[in-house]
Amino acid sequence: MGMTTGTTGPDGPRPGAKATRRRGAELHAALLSAAWDVLVEKGYSGFTYDAIAARAQTSRAVLYRRWPQRHLLLEEALRKAWAPVPLPDTGGLREDAIELLRSIAAARGTLMTVLMQNLADYYRESGNTLEDLREIIGAAHRERPFHALVERAVERGEIAAAPRNDRVLELPLDLLRQDMLMKGGAVPDHTLTEIIDEIWLPLLRR
Numbered sequence: 001m002g003m004t005t006g007t008t009g010p011d012g013p014r015p016g017a018k019a020t021r022r023r024g025a026e027l028h029a030a031l032l033s034a035a036w037d038v039l040v041e042k043g044y045s046g047f048t049y050d051a052i053a054a055r056a057q058t059s060r061a062v063l064y065r066r067w068p069q070r071h072l073l074l075e076e077a078l079r080k081a082w083a084p085v086p087l088p089d090t091g092g093l094r095e096d097a098i099e100l101l102r103s104i105a106a107a108r109g110t111l112m113t114v115l116m117q118n119l120a121d122y123y124r125e126s127g128n129t130l131e132d133l134r135e136i137i138g139a140a141h142r143e144r145p146f147h148a149l150v151e152r153a154v155e156r157g158e159i160a161a162a163p164r165n166d167r168v169l170e171l172p173l174d175l176l177r178q179d180m181l182m183k184g185g186a187v188p189d190h191t192l193t194e195i196i197d198e199i200w201l202p203l204l205r206r
Contacts, residue, residue: 031056031063035077040110043118044125047074071126078137081111087145093153094196100145101172101192105180109187112180146170150204159204172200 034056039047047070049060056062067073085107088099115130123129128136147169154161167174175195179187 027058027062028066031058031066031073032077032080035073036081039074039077039118040114044074044120044122071122074122075133075137078111078115078133081114082137082139083107085145087148089152091156093149093158094201096149096152097146097172097196097200098193100149101176101195102189104145104173105176105187105192109180112177116177116181144170146172164204168200168203171203172196175199 031052035047035052038051038055042051049063049070052073053060053063063073067076085100085103088096088103090096090099115133119133122133147166150159150164150169153159172195176187176192179191
């Protein structure tokens with residue numbers, strides 16, 4: 001299970017390249033990185049052990065030992081890609097909410113495109129939905145940032161404490177996902193501001 005440095009082609013090491021050894025966490029991270037690159041470029045139909053092994057400059061056996069089924073490798077690659085987005089703390093709810101949407105749009109644009117467009121074959125093959133997959137990779141349970149922003153705003157006295165529906169609290173994320181789907185991942189900044197100023201804040205304060 002070798003790799004090359006500085007002489008790597010799109011399908012693996014080039015002839016004459018100097019090989020180095022990777023083990024443990026370094027190898028594991030390299031495999032997941034290769035899996036993610038293949039998934040982004042080729043979708044689930046091209047997400048094969050052969051393609052990933054070539055990209056990682058290793059053998060199929062190395063992948064099989066860690067992930068005996070392809071969907072297990074897919075799910076771990078998605079878990080790694082779904083990195084937490086830090087909560088902003090500007091001192092105001094509006095500014096926090098807009099900045100949070102910007103951060104999520106920047107960090108998750110490619111990921112959301114993969115989930116909603118590149119995995120059509122996966123959804124057909126597995127029978128899972130996007131929401132099912134979000135549960136599998138743990139995203140559905142980790143993603144409640146707007147709840148936290150509202151709780152902080154209530155503590156500051158910026159808005160009144162009141163029962164609020166979960167759908168209302170996480171509406172900015174739902175609208176962002178919809179725009180990412182319609183626009184292929186890129187969402188203009190003025191759209192993020194409109195989501196907060198014209199839809200979300202009026203709902204919170206009514």
